[in-house]
Amino acid sequence: MRVITAKAAGMCFGVRDALAALDGVDQPGSVAIYGELVHNDIVLHQLELRGFQQLPETGREELPTAAQIVITAHGISDNRRQQLVAAGKSLIDTTCPLVARVHRAAQGLAQSGAFVVVIGRAGHVEVEGIVGDLEAFAVVPSVTAVGTYPSQTIGVVCQTTFPVDEAAAIRRQIAACNPAAEIRWVDTICQPTKDRQRALSELLDEVEAVVVVGGSHSHNTRRLVDACRQRGLAAFHVEHAGELDPDWFDDFETIGLTAGTSTLPETLHQVEERLLEIAAELTPAR
Ligand code: SF4
Missing domain, CATH: 3.40.50.11270 (Rossmann fold)
Known part of the structure; x- marks a missing residue:
């Protein structure tokens, strides 16, 4: 393996x-x-x-x-x-600083008279902080949640860890549901998130299954797991190396490894080391 x-x-x-x-x-x-x-x-x-x-x-x-x-x-x-x-x-x-940038963008849009739509998960602490300074806003987690908004100008920002493709689809839906409105879009998805999403997308072309390391309630880690499953690949979400089960990998020749943005480097390293051990144990049997 x-x-x-x-x-x-x-x-x-x-x-x-x-x-x-x-x-x-x-x-x-x-x-x-x-x-x-x-x-x-x-x-x-x-x-x-x-x-x-x-x-x-x-x-x-x-x-x-x-x-x-x-x-x-x-x-x-x-x-x-x-x-x-x-x-x-x-x-x-x-x-x-990349979260502070979303705050500035949302407040700037509101001050310019736009109704602010935040693409993100309602109740997430980052989103709560962004909307906490706004008087009128909507938080939209999915395409189906998009509505018609009471303004001729709609400003759109994103939670920093939101998937790029889903944000683009929501943005299109906002325009479709509000055809007369001017849409002002500020791309506030952070670069580290984009880098990880792009790297995972490339990885998915090369592997049969993926191990994703990160907290069980980490939003961005779960999004990485979702991205694997949406491409039809098995995804194993673990918080640390001790959770890896060699039996999971019996049917795979190539395994990918990624981790959420709050995963410690040593945790990722330990998972990688354990996967290499499992690979060495499995290979002679093939
Ligand atoms: S994921 Fe990391 S870099 Fe991106 S906004 Fe959050 S803390 Fe900043």
Whole structure:
């Protein structure tokens, strides 16, 4: 069995920089992370061991008690940031610059008079942060959710990790459902996401099945799994090397490997090593 790793896979610079910012915190016990820093249980467990307080993703209306608050790479609305500062909180802001760019785009569109449509998953923390500063908006996760919007000008932005092809289809549907409106589209899908989606698409031409490494509730990891299955290939979603079962690979000659943007490099490396071991065990039997 051969193992081919996608040309772009795993941790993005936004998550890497957020983790690096926390490395520099001397007294983690007095710091609360505002929601999950990343949607990856291995990373969250490491932060817990260091002593960081970790606040739930939901119930953000309540003010955290800690004096120092970490804003995650997913960002928060300016309104919420101002509330935290007004309450005397000191912020360690690890908002990814590519998420901040979506906020600026959405606010710019709203200020120009456009009705803002956010292509993304309602309830996702990044999307909540984007729409938290808007008065009128729609969040659209799929083509079937597109409606008719109450404006002659519609501004469209995207959750950073949304699949490029699906976003394009939704954008076409917005135009079809609102034929008289001017559509202002700002492509805010982040480059690391595009690189990983493109690399996976190329990988799928070469392999029979794919192992996808990432948190079980990581949106972008699940999207990679969906992309494999939509192309008719088996996809095995694991969080770490210990979950790999050699029996899964009995029928395959070539396996692909990719990982979500919150997957630690060492986790991806361990999965790759274990797959190579499994490949060595299977090959003599063929
Ligand atoms: S996925 Fe993209 S937007 Fe999100 S943290 Fe990584 S680089 Fe930033």
